[in-house]
Amino acid sequence: MDVVGVEPGRVAEASGGRFVTFEGPEGAGKTTQIARLRARLESTGQAVLVTREPGGTPLGGALRSLMLDTGQLPLAPIAQALLMSADRAQHVASVIRPALQAGTVVISDRYVDSLYAYQGFGDGVNLGSLKAISLLATDGLLPDLTVLLDLEPSLGLARKRQAHEKGVSELNNMDRRPIEFHQRVRGGFKELALAEPSRFVVLDATAPADILEWRIWRSVEAMIRVR
Secondary structure, three states, X not given: OOOOOOOOOHXXXXXXXXEEEEEOOOOOOHXXXXXXXXXHHHHXXXXXXXXXXXXXXXXXXXXXXXXXXXXXXXXXXXXXXXXXXXXXXXXXHHHHHHHHHOOOEEEEEOOHHHHHHXXXXXXXXXXXXXXXXXXXXXXXXXXXXXXXXXXXXXXXXXXXXXXXXXXXXXXXXOOOOOHHHHHHHHHHHHHHHHHOOOOEEEEEOOOOXXXXXXXXXXXXXXXXXXX
């Protein structure tokens, strides 16, 4: 399966802010590291917006419930891709781009790379078709930096089950997919990162949280200094 990237350089053309996305398999610890990065940035006086996909807009919230609720029937992969892309189009137009134009650092928990990894590599939807959909939905808006927290899927799913048993979080439809699906997703993320090494920073999600925080901050500082 050929790796398909999104047209580079569009954030710099379209905005004065910075766009950082976090990606990774289930249970990789994105939520923790996003909160830590936000705190570091705000401590420097930087305006920060944290958002997520799906769920960053009212439309996304409805789609998140539809796609992840265990009480719902599973959606066909292409239907998932189209719904996610509709949410992404609204997310970019009403949330991400306006914040970037205002000079804000936007941090998103998932973006287009999740579409490629989950619906493309995971479920086998044609990557060329997903690229076309993504370019339309985002108008080519690409992150300045993508943090990929890499983790063996069985470990990540075990983390989520433990959190569920403690009442911290719920298991959803995605968590209940076969391990082989999650392995394809992880492999897809790694292929995407290899195809765009200047955009991705790949980190071992089993490292201590403080170490991960420091490594992420070092990459974000370098990104900010570039402009």
